Amino acid sequence: MKDHIREKGNKRKGIRQDTVLLGATLIIMLILLSFFPEKQEAVTKALWKFFSEMILVLPAVMILMGLFSVFVPKEMVMKYLSKAAGIKAVFLGIIMGALPTGPLYVAFPLASALLKKGARISCIIAFLSAWACIKIPQEMVELQFLGPKFMATRLILTIIFVIMMGLSIERLIEWRDKNKRIL
Amino acid sequence: MTALFINSFTLICLLIALSRDRAKTKRALIIALKSFFNIFPTILLIIILIGLLLGFVPQSQISKIVGEQASFWGILVVAFLGAILHIPSLISFPLAAALLKSGATVTSVAVFITTLTMIGMVTLPLEVRELGKKMALLRNGISFLIAIIIGIIMGVIL
Structure with missing residues (x-):
């Protein structure tokens, strides 16, 4: 509970900091532009282009994040991952990591609880990596700014390599633990 | 075009959510609104930086x-x-x-x-x-x- 309050306070402080920083950059920009009027056109053009591209998708992205945070609670992740077995577990790890929202530090305690419950290491690695870099709202922003080809290629490659990483870390840790027992 | 796809995808998700659970969907929308305002200053900030980057730093x-x-x-x-x-x-x-x-x-x-x-x-x-x-x-x-x-x-x- 206390953590929650502190987090809220930090958040408010963070927003205030962001706003101050925004104001400062705005002033710097205005000063720069008044000294270099010939740059005005290029800067305002870029500003407007990126702003309009962002504002077209930002509300939708925020709604997706809200929906995922309400409809995919932590309990659901726990339920699915604690008893997943076989190679299916790795894929489930990716899906369960991609769906919920929230910063990465929310995922660590979840992952550690799952490991204690006996979840596969590969599944947990896949889960954490997917949580970090395969979020559906995030992929939407990537799609908007970098295009379908870039987004899809990076997504597919990331999934392939995350699976490989999960399996190899699992092998490595289990192999070391086994050797330790023999010695 | 891409924006259209993203917005329709969101709309479909929203409609599915609404048909499943109204109260939860309402809660999700409130979260969405809050996070929108939370992230907005940061977004403006980065867009200004991008403007300056493209305007002032030569491509070379x-x-x-x-x-x-x-x-x-x-x-x-x-x-x-x-x-x-x-x-x-x-x-x-x-x-x-x-x-x-x-x-x-x-x-x-x-x-x-x-x-x-x-x-x-x-x-x-x-x-x-x-x-x-x-x-x-x-x-x-x-x-x-x-x-x-x-x-x-x-x-x-x-």
Whole structure:
């Protein structure tokens, strides 16, 4: 509970900091532009282009994040991952990591609880990596700014390599633990 | 076009959510509204920076660091920057697009986004505490290598 309050306070402080920083950059920009009027056109053009591209998708992205945070609670992740077995577990790890929202530090305690419950290491690695870099709202922003080809290629490659990483870390840790027992 | 797809996808998700549980959907929308206002100053900030970047930094400079003229060291530097910086991934995409536009290669941009999202130096101590040194260091270390491999593959095929 206390953590929650502190987090809220930090958040408010963070927003205030962001706003101050925004104001400062705005002033710097205005000063720069008044000294270099010939740059005005290029800067305002870029500003407007990126702003309009962002504002077209930002509300939708925020709604997706809200929906995922309400409809995919932590309990659901726990339920699915604690008893997943076989190679299916790795894929489930990716899906369960991609769906919920929230910063990465929310995922660590979840992952550690799952490991204690006996979840596969590969599944947990896949889960954490997917949580970090395969979020559906995030992929939407990537799609908007970098295009379908870039987004899809990076997504597919990331999934392939995350699976490989999960399996190899699992092998490595289990192999070391086994050797330790023999010695 | 892409925006249309994203908005329709969201609309469909919203309608499904509404038909399943009205109260929960309402809660989701309130969360959405709040996070919109939370992130808005940061987004404006990065857009201004992008404007300044595109307006003031000559393309040849950007290209020298992260473009065709960049060496493997350039990629390593980008990967390292992505690993230590702690910027929300949501705003890293417009930044990446701006860099790409001004002469950065697909490889360096992909490496940057991937290390930025996958590796968290700031959250590493917490990861070590929750999951142990071995697992946390292995995950972050291998992710660093993976990011570079993904970037190189993307540079070749795109």
